[in-house]
Amino acid sequence: MTFLYVVFAAIFGAFLVTIVKRQSEPAKLERYQKQFRQLHKETLDVDASEIVADALIERLNQALAYNYMERVNAEYRLKHPTGSQEKVNQVWRELKRYLIMAGVFGKVEMFNSAIDELWHIMLSHKQDYDEFCQTFIGMSILHHPLLQPVFKPEERTLFDFYYVQLFTVDSISIQTWGKFFKHDKGQTFLRDFETMELEQLKAKYMRKPTSKHAEMTFEHFTSQFKGNRPLANMNGRKIYNQTDYAAPAYFTYASTDDIDKDFTDIFGKDHNAASTHSHHGGDHSSSHDSTSDSSSSCSSCSSCSS
Template structure:
C-alpha cells in the first residue's frame, strides 16, 4: 500500500510540474521579449579592439534585425529558463564575435555547445538568417555538420590565434571558451603572419569572397605581426589589466618556454571535468549556470563550423 502511495505521489508531482510549466509559459513569452529589448543595447557592444573595422561591427549590428534577434532570444530562453537575460547577452556577444571571425577568415570552427545552440536557433529561421548573411557580407555563412564533436586541437589553436588579436579577453570570454592556447602556442600561424606577404596570407587565411569591411579587418589583423609587434610586447601585464586586450601578452607568451607562470589566467593547460549537459570538458569559470562552461578546448561541436564556400 505504501508503494502505491509513493507511485501516486510521483505521478501527481510530474503532473504539477508540467501544469506549472504550461501556466508560466505565457508569462515568459511576455517577459522575455521585454527583457531582451531592455538590455538589447548591451548586445551591440562587442568590446572589440582597434583591429576590427568599426564599419564591420556596424554592418553586423544592422544586419541582425532586432525582431529576428528577439525571436531567437525568446526561443533560447524558453529552453534555458534559469539563465537571466544578462547572462544570455554574454552568449550573444560571443556568437557575434564568432560571426566576425567567420566573415574575416576562412573556415572557423565552433568550440562552445551553448553558443552553437544559439546559432542553430538563428538557422532555424531560414529566411531571416539568409537575409542577415546577405546584409552582413553578401554571402551565406554555412554550417558544416559533424555527426559527433570532433577532436581538433589545431583548429582550436587557430581559433585562439584569431580571437586574441581581434577581441578583448575578460571573465565571460574565458567562461565561454576556456583558457586560450592550451595545446599549442600557435607558432606555425605566427611565423606565417610574420613572414608571408599580404596577398599570400589572403589566399591562405582570408574568407573569399567577403565584404570590403571584413577585408580591411584582415589587413589590419596582419599588421599586428609586422609593424606593431615589437611595441605590443612592452608592458603587456599593465596593458591587459587596463584594457583586457591579451594580444601583447600572447606575443610575450609565444616567445617563452613556459605554458603557465605569469600567463596562467589567460593561456595554458588546465584541469578538465566532464560537463553533464554535453559530455564536453568544462574549464574553470563561474558554474552558477551550466551554460557558462566551455566545451572541450579542442573538440569542435557537432554541426558547427563556418566555411567560406
C-alpha cells in the same frame, strides 16, 4: 485497484504539469521580451579591438534585426529558464564575436556548446538567417554539424590566434572558451603572418568571397604583424591588466618559455575546460591548406549530434 489508482494519479499529475506549463509559457515570453528590451543595448558592443572595422560591427548589428534577435533570445531562454538575460547577453556577445571571425577568415571552428546552441536557434529561422547573412557579409555563413565532438587542437589554436588579436579577453571570454593556447602557442601561424605577403595570406587564411568591411578587417589584422607587432619585451602583462587586451601578452608569451608562469590565468593548459573539441563545422574546411574554403564546423558541442 491500488495499482490503477497510482497509474491514474500519475497520468493526471502529468496532465496538470502540461496545463500549468502551457499557461505559464506566455507569461515567461512576456517577461523575457521585456528583459530583452531593457538590456538589448548591452548586446551592441562586442568589445572588439581597433583591428575590427567599425563598419563591420555596425553591419553585424544592422543585420541581426531586433525582432529576429528577440525571437531567438526568447526561444533560448525558454530552453534555459534559470539563466538571466545578463548571462544570455554574454552568450550573444561571444556568438557575435564568432560570426565576425567567420565573416573574416576562411576557417573558424566552434568550441562552445552554449554558443553553438544559440546559433542553432538562429539557423532554425531559415529566411531570417539567410537575410542576416546577406546583410552582414553578402553570402551565407554555413553550418555543418558533426555527429560527435571532434578533438581539434590545431583548429583551436587558430581560433585562439584570431580571438586574442580581435577582442578583449576578460573573465567572460575565459569562462566561455577556457584558457587560450592550451596545446600550442601558435608560432606557425605567427610566422606566416610575419613573413608572408598580404596576397599570400589572403589566399591561405581569408574568407573568400567576403564583404569589403571584412576584407578591411583582415588587412588591419595582417598589418600589425608587418612592423607594427609589439616587441617581445613590451610589457604585455601590464597592458592586459589595464585593458583586457591580450595580444601584446600573447606576443610575449609566444616568444619564450621562460615567462609562461606570468600568464597562467590567460594562456596554457586548462584542466577544467573541455573546449578543444569542435562542435560544428560552420563555414570552414578541416584542411589547414584550404582555410579560405568558407564553411564552419562544430568541433565541440553535443547539440550538433542530431
